[in-house]
Amino acid sequence: MTHLVRGRQELAAARKVLPGSVGLVPTMGALHKGHLANIRQAKARCESVVVSIFVNPMQFERADDLERYPRRLADDLAVCEAEGVDVVWAPGVPDVYPNGPAQVWVTAGELADQLEGPNRPGHFDGVLTVVSKLFARVAPDRAFFGEKDYQQLTLVRRLVADLDTDVEIIGVPTVREADGLALSSRNVFLSTEERRQALVLITALRTGRDAAGNASAVLEAAGTVLAAAEGVDVHYLELRDPQLGRAPASGPARLLVAASVGATRLIDNLAVELTG
Ligand SMILES: Nc1ncnc2c1ncn2[C@@H]1O[C@H](COP(=O)(O)OP(=O)(O)OP(=O)(O)O)[C@@H](O)[C@H]1O
Ligand SMILES: CC(C)(CO)[C@@H](O)C(=O)[O-]
Numbered sequence: 001m002t003h004l005v006r007g008r009q010e011l012a013a014a015r016k017v018l019p020g021s022v023g024l025v026p027t028m029g030a031l032h033k034g035h036l037a038n039i040r041q042a043k044a045r046c047e048s049v050v051v052s053i054f055v056n057p058m059q060f061e062r063a064d065d066l067e068r069y070p071r072r073l074a075d076d077l078a079v080c081e082a083e084g085v086d087v088v089w090a091p092g093v094p095d096v097y098p099n100g101p102a103q104v105w106v107t108a109g110e111l112a113d114q115l116e117g118p119n120r121p122g123h124f125d126g127v128l129t130v131v132s133k134l135f136a137r138v139a140p141d142r143a144f145f146g147e148k149d150y151q152q153l154t155l156v157r158r159l160v161a162d163l164d165t166d167v168e169i170i171g172v173p174t175v176r177e178a179d180g181l182a183l184s185s186r187n188v189f190l191s192t193e194e195r196r197q198a199l200v201l202i203t204a205l206r207t208g209r210d211a212a213g214n215a216s217a218v219l220e221a222a223g224t225v226l227a228a229a230e231g232v233d234v235h236y237l238e239l240r241d242p243q244l245g246r247a248p249a250s251g252p253a254r255l256l257v258a259a260s261v262g263a264t265r266l267i268d269n270l271a272v273e274l275t276g
């Protein structure tokens with residue numbers, strides 16, 4: 001049976017009696033099949049699984065985005081129960097920030113100023129700060145993050161490497177709808193027409209990947225698809241190496257895109273193989 005805990009002491013008591021290796025799946029709730037893939041990986045690789053559900057105010061740079069973020073704790077609990085999750089930790093803001101907003105933050109460094117950065121100033125500092133706090137409270141052996149948020153996953157890997165945090169980070173491949181749209185909690189905001197328009201993100205990424213050429217061939221193929229799209233405001237299309245440094249001349253790379261469809265900002269990315 002899944003144990004729902006709220007406060008720090010309740011969590012500490014539940015954590016103390018968890019047997020074996022502990023996997024943490026950090027989420028902001030409104031669980032969908034993408035989260036399920038993370039939970040199932042955790043179940044497969046750890047004896048005990050903790051899912052955290054916390055909409056972290058410190059990583060939202062727009063009050064309206066924070067306010068309208070979907071919250072569905074009763075449904076989320078039922079999902080965790082069905083998946084055999086041991087503990088759901090759903091703290092309130094004062095449980096995570098008992099002294100008010102954190103004064104000391106983790107700063108994400110120069111990668112946080114790129115890709116998602118310019119659109120979301122301060123976002124990754126907020127993410128890495130809360131992830132550090134979740135790690136400190138739960139003390140997991142492993143933590144699971146989706147490749148859908150590829151920049152976040154990359155920065156969390158840097159967090160544990162740079163700050164000597166003893167948590168193994170596992171990246172989980174992006175779960176998609178049958179037509180290719182990456183599952184995201186924010187998809188619920190798309191109208192039927194926007195849902196159709198949103199497919200251009202994955203179409204562009206796949207077209208770039210299938211161009212199977214050098215960096216400019218991949219970017220041109222993907223860019224042509226985006227340029228022809230209606231109702232979609234493209235924020236960036238970028239090709240990087242798998243750690244999000246400069247794209248290599250050949251070999252493994254990552255193609256990343258962000259775009260607004262109506263009022264909803266979506267991101268996606270795909271592995272590509274460059275041939276020089
Ligand atoms: N489609 C997906 N496939 C795999 N993992 C995913 C997917 N979508 C989200 N995740 C992962 O689930 C974890 C929790 O993400 P979160 O609760 O923010 O959901 P989300 O769908 O990414 O929401 P949003 O996109 O609106 O921020 C993150 O590690 C995220 O990368
Ligand atoms: C990792 C995370 C739970 C931190 O709040 C959040 O950024 C998310 O859901 O991806």
Ligand code: BAL
Pocket residue numbers: 059149152
């Ligand atoms: N899924 C990444 C967290 C966010 O969009 O705020």
